Amino acid sequence: MNPPIRRTSSEIRAIELLKDCGYANYIPVPVDRIAASLRAVVRYQPFEADDISGLLLRQDGQPAIIGVNSVNAPVRQRFTIAHEIGHLLLHEGKGLILDRLVRVNFRDAVSSTATDRQEREANAFAAALLMPDERIVEQLDQLTSGRLRSDTAIVQHLARTFDVSRQAMEFRLINLGLLSPA
Template structure:
């Protein structure tokens, strides 16, 4: 059945409203007047392909969605904006998220053209009842992190590139400038799958922890339309669970204990063993040199560098695993607050943050590589290749130069 102008207008209105945009806001985004948007939605004005493409981008949709037999009234971004209305009002943020989803859709289309099956790249899902208390949330997060590390065959070793790990599980990632109180968010989209977005303005180590935090939402909270990790929501049970997951996932208890033991630290100051031979017993006692087992700030700096986390995260982990008590924690934290930790880390050459390969850069490399392959197979034109390259900051001359050097340019 052909799509009527009236039905197309209804779909435009539905997509706009589901994003929480007014006609005036949509008009500003696509360089049309409010009256023109009103006429399009009423079916009394035709809409060009260029205008519809701009509208689709503004509401976070693929233009093809407007012509589908079954129109999806609310997609992932729309659901997010409906529950978080203040996000939709932040124009730059809205555009950044729209860019991420647009890239995700184009990547999905390239994979389809090249017959790359992502169905086999699917993150696990852990169904758990909603936690009843913070303690319950912590226990759930830690157990699931342990199970996921076992499933991935990570053992007690540090995790290398989280972006690469995410990609192997079918999870796309992106870096976006978000409000400072938002560390990241996770979107579920029927077309592009799971998309994790991290705040690009945060430090490398904080972004790394945020990735692990969002991975918890991917694994446990997939029935939700999306998840936003805000500083002011850190006491909510699902956020407590995600933070507990991230700590155990990044710094497994077994690995932390092993690392401390390798430094000759963390053991008991006094150990006793009773050796029994079926007739009598021999008592053996070993006393460590006073203070020899005390963990110092330089030990915490080495631990943090080993697992790719911040020193303060390492200190909290040591405390939670009872490798240091509260008094020792306060002493070490005070030293860290004075800047001693950074000086020590510099001295130990352990201050360089473990940079991910750059969520945008890794995505960009794969995106451009697939686009070049699709062009070589004549699945997309050179003009389409140029359009895709522009989405990740590459100009027409860059495209022409690489095609020419690879012998792929137009004759």
């Protein structure tokens, strides 16, 4: 029997979004389609700064733009899109003056260390969006049903299934209480 899963408000919002968009049972989650359903435009391009994975640009009356560093691995790009969707739904953004006021969020080195509350919330949202706990438990039950497998094999299989990095899957399983930290 699996332990009860506790969800943060960010995770609950991600699960609600999956249901609202009709993707609650999709693996891997079509994060690009979810962005489009929110009227967000995803743009891929290489960023000059290595530590910038993505950004969210919002301007009144215009569709939000999610910028994704095209140099990053595809699994990281997917997480970046999910992270920026989290910012779009959960946070106002920071004002930036170009020729007019726009709101922007960056996914950078600070995001990955998750020292800022909004970054932690966007990371939790992204993890729940890409790796919904109910789908993980189902897959885990199928993988371990009557068979012995190593934690490494399980994590690798789940990461491929959900189209995320091995590290992202490890963190998600640990956070869900389904894997013990090494």
